[in-house]
Amino acid sequence: MAATLRKTFRYPDDDQPHGLDNRQELDEEEQDKLIQELSTKNDAQNAFYNLVFTIVPLVATIAYIPAIFSSSVTAGTRFIYIICILSLSTTAYVMKFGPFDSEVYRLGEPGVLAVQEGKSDPRSYLFYANTAVCALLSLQSWYMSSSQGHDDHQGLILGILPGVVLGVVVVASRSLIEVDIGELEKLKYEYKGA
Template identity: 40%
Template sequence: MAAVRLRKAFRYPEDSDEGREELDEEEQEQLIEQLQRQNDARNAQYHIIFTSIPLLSTIAFLPSVFAASSLTEWLLSILGVLSLLGTAYTMRLSPLHPDRKGKKPVTAENERITRLHSALLPVNGAVCLLLTAAYFFAGTGPSSIRPVLYLIPGAMLAAILLARDMMLSVDLSALKNLQYEHKGA
C-alpha cells in the first residue's frame, strides 16, 4: 500500500506563534524603563544642542549692539539678542510636560513662572515678526548689520518649536497602559 501523504496548509513565517515569546510583567517594566531612560538621555542631548544654537546665534548681533550706526539698528539688534535668549530659555528651562498631577505646591512664585512661560512664546513670536518686517523694510544705507540677520531669531524659534514638538511626540504612557491590559496573560 502506498504511503499516504498529508498536505499541510502553507503559512507565512510571521503567522506562526512558535518563535514569539511573550514578555512577563517584570520584563515589560524593564523594557519600558529602558525606553524611558533612552528617551530621557536623548531629550537631554536635544536640550543642550538646541539651547546652544540660539545662544551662539547671538554673536551675529553683537557687533551692531556695540557699534550701531543708528538708534533703530541698535534697537532691532537688541530685540534680536533678546529674542534669541528667550528662544534658548524656552528650550532649556520651559517644562516639556505641564504638571498634570499637581505634585508641585501652588505658590505665588510658581504662578509667576507659569505666567512667564505662557507669555514668553507669544511675545517672542511678535518680536520675530517685527524683525522679519524690519528685514523686508530695511534700507541699504550705511549699516553695521546685514538685514538678513533679522531672520535668524524667527528661524531659531521655529527650529526650537519643531524640536520641542518632536520631543513631546514620544509618549511612553500609552505603552505603560498597554502593559497592564495584558496582565495575567
C-alpha cells in the same frame, strides 16, 4: 509560448516546523524592565535635544557681535541688533524652562505652546511676546532692505534670524514627544509560560 514559474506564497512562519515559535514571551518583570529602559532612554534623549536647542539661539547671538561693534552701523541699527540678541536669549530661556509636562503631552499639545488646561503660565506670555518681537524685527529688516537703494543682505539676514531660530525651536520642541508609560502599561500581557 513561454511558461512562467511562480513560487508558492509562504508565510514567514512556514519555514519553521509546527509547534516552534520565534517570538519569545516576556514575563511581567521583563516587561516592566523594558518599559523602564525605554522611558529612561527617552528622557535622556529629550534632555539632550532640549540642551542642543537651548544652545542654538545662544550661538546665533554671535552673528550680532561684529555688527554691533562696527563703526559703519548707526545707533538705531545697534539698538535693533541688541533687541535681536534679547529675542534670541528669550528663545533660549523658553526652550530651557518651557512648560514641558507629561500631562500636556498626553493632551496632544506637546512643545513650547503647551499649557495645562485651566492654568496660565507666564512663560507662554513671554513666548507670545517674543513671537511678536520676531515678527516686527522681520518686517522692519525687510522694509529697511527694500527701501534702501542697495541690497543690504546682512541687515535682512540679521533681522530675520531671531524669527527663524524661534521657528526651529518651536518645531524641535514639538518633536520632543515623551513615551507615554500609561499606554505601554496597557500593552502588557499576561505571561503564559511554564
